[in-house]
Amino acid sequence: MSYISEERKEALLRRYGSKGMKQADSAGRRPRGFGGPGGPRGSIDGGKPKNVYGTINRLLAYIGRDKVKIPFVFLCVFGSTLASLGGSYILRPIINNLVLADRTAEEKINNLIMGILIMASIYFVGVICSYLQQKIMIGVSQNALVRIREELFSKIQKLPLRYHDTHAHGDIMSRFTNDLDSVGEMLNNTLSQIFSSVLTLIGTVTLMFITNWILAIVTIVTVPFLAYVGSMIGKQSRKYFMAQQQALGAVNGYIEETVTGQKIIKVFCHEKTTMEEFDFLSDDLRKKQMKAQFFGSIMGPVMGNLSQISYALSASIGGMLCLTSNFDIGGLTIFTNYSRHFSRPVNELSHQMNTIFAALAGAERVFEVMDERSEMVDSSDAIEICSEANRVEGARIIKGEVTLKNVTFGYTPDKVVLKNINLKAKPGQKIAFVGSTGAGKTTVTNLINRFYDIEEGQILIDGIDIKNIKKDSLRANIAMVLQDTHLFSGTVRENIRYGRLDATDEEVITAAKIVSAHSFIERLPDGYDTALEGDGSNLSQGERQLLNIARAAISKAPILILDEATSSIDTRTENTSNGAWTN
Incomplete structure (x- = not known):
């Protein structure tokens, strides 16, 4: 029995596509799961990389x-x-000396030994050069990979919250792992291999003409045919490798969301549905991987067999030249060897095609993130603000008065969520937003933090338009606690201190006492040094919320925003926390 329909399958491909979610749904609501992976994704469009040469240049x-x-x-x-x-090339005089009739056996052995020693010396130099080339190139490629990874991570930090709201977290992670691994594999080997192959081709053709120009022409005539076949296979390979990387991102996105929502899946008994949906996405990845690997793998055998035709022609015609002209056997021997040298670079490159195309597809996906528009840059005259408790030299001290004047905003231009909103919160005043679901309560809090910019109206803090305040300074003076808690790997103490990294241990304890979290922390196995597991899975939901509120308390920000942050806390603790906070 199938648990998913064809329409559902199409929806899965659209939702978990590599291009991420759309900026907002058709109703103009904020993206589902603020800061999470929910919401409708774009579709998988497949196809070859859009700009192969641009990606290579980057x-x-x-x-x-x-x-x-x-x-x-x-x-x-x-x-x-x-x-x-x-x-x-040393084989030519060695073989010719062996077949000469006017040489004694001792002379032939001496010449053979001398030739072998010379060959061994030359090849030893080649081995040393190959070792140094590989060692240096790996260092260069890993340095490049570090730069790409650092720039990608830095870009992620600079992207607006809208991007994280509208893109699957699993797909973003796939670009850091699978895509960058593909790029690293190519940089380690392929670039030096390309240069080596080009040099080998040039040197081989030159020596082939020096050895026998007739056989050289016979060999080179087959090149256009080899190039045509290789390009035809390469086009298909590029297309399917791009589709493979996108399907891989879709699978990662689904896994990330499924693992995060495992409790909900079990509550609604959707395990079988989830398994079938994963099987569908996994099967879609399998099909695309099979096509990509097939076209990437057949390149080598096809080109290798075609090159054998050139080799057979050279050997046959060379044998006739030895019988009908003065072409020497040593020359024929090295020419057939060079004929293999001539086809080897092509075969080596063909074996690298799946690595190259997977890397180019992965690099393009990485550069797509890098090319996203960052958050709006602060204006040149933007000012810094601070609170009385956290004085900063040169910053303007604020008390925390928040004013909204005729604020109008919509996640999409055609659907306005807030219309001409006006409110004023005085320092020390508590204001509660009460309204129906989707009315825009969370949206207001996001606008105050400038996670999104408004189209019309003004938001003022102590009379200063927040657009004239540096974003880092603005957010440093607003403590925000969301309903969806998030705790980092580390101890309880480190998670509370995340609100202000220079806070002392005493301040950490004080913040915990303010929100009535000190008592339960003391009951933990190691108290404040208890290590948290899996986003605080070893704590209750209410305890996690208290730690998030303590994190906000230790920041000493003059403005506090709670977005249903006490929904899992008992009433008595909530009242105690509020009273302590007021004092």
Whole structure:
């Protein structure tokens, strides 16, 4: 029995697509699960990377920052390639000396030993160059990967809250892990491999013409055909590798949301439905991976078999030249070897195609995040504010008066949520918002923090328009506690201190006492040093809310916003906390 319909399957693909959720739903409401992964996602559009050359140039720019090391890599690649080609050429005099009839057996053995020693020396130099090339290139690629990861994480911190509201967390995590791993694998090996292959091709063609121009032409004639077949397979491979990365992001997004909502799934007995939905997304990933891996894997065998045709033609025609002209056997031997050298770079690149296309698809997804618009930059004349308790030199001291004047706002331009809202909260005054679900209560609190900017009207703090206040300074002076609690990995003490990192242990305890959390913390196994597990799963929901309120209390911010932050706290504790806070 199937628990999901075809319409549901289409909805899953739309919801967990790699492009994330739409900015808001058609009704213009705030995205479901403020700060969470909920809400409608965009669709998976598949297809090849939109800008292959642009993506490659951006990757090369990260590598180019190690400009001093790059020449050494190229020098080592050049030495390794030259040793490989030169070592093969030594076979010609060795074989010719062995087949000469006017040489004694002792002379042939001496020449053979000398030739082997020379070959061994050349190949030894090649091994050293290959070792140094790989060692330096791995360092360069890992440095580039660190820069990309740091810039991506930095960009995530600068993106507006709207982006996090409208994109699946699992898909964002997939860009940090799977996509960047693909990029790292390519940078470690592929770039130096491309340069080595180009040098090998140039050197091989040159030596082939030097050895025998007729056989060289025969070999080169097959190149356009090999290139055409390779490009045809490559186009399909690019398309399916992009679809694979997007499907992988969709699976990660679903897993993240399912693990987070595991309790709700069990409450409503949707385990079988969830399993079937995951099976569908996983099967979609399997199909796309099969196509991507198939086209990526057949490149090598197809190109290898086609290159055998060139090899057979060279050997056959070369044999006839040895019989009909003065072409030497040693020359034929090294030419057939060079014929393999000629096809080897193509085969090596073909084996790297799945790595290259997966990396390009992953890099494009990473750069999509980097290209997102960051939060609005503070104006040049923006000021800093501070409270009496947290004085900052040069900052304007505020008391915490909040005024909304004719505020109009909508998550989408065509659907206004708030219309001409006016209110005033005086310092020390408590104001409660009461209204129906979806009326805009949480929206007002988000606007005060400038998580979103209003279209019309003004929001003032002590008479200052919040658009003229630096965002960091504004948010540092507003303590906000959400209904959905979040605790970081670490101890109870560290989680409370997150509200103000320079707070002392005594201040941590004082903040806990203010919100009536001290007593239950003391009963924990290690008190304030108790380690929290999985977002505080070893605490009750009410205890988690108290720690979040303590975190706000220790900040000493002049403005406190509670968004249903005491919904899981008993009435007596709530009243005690409120009374202590007022005092």
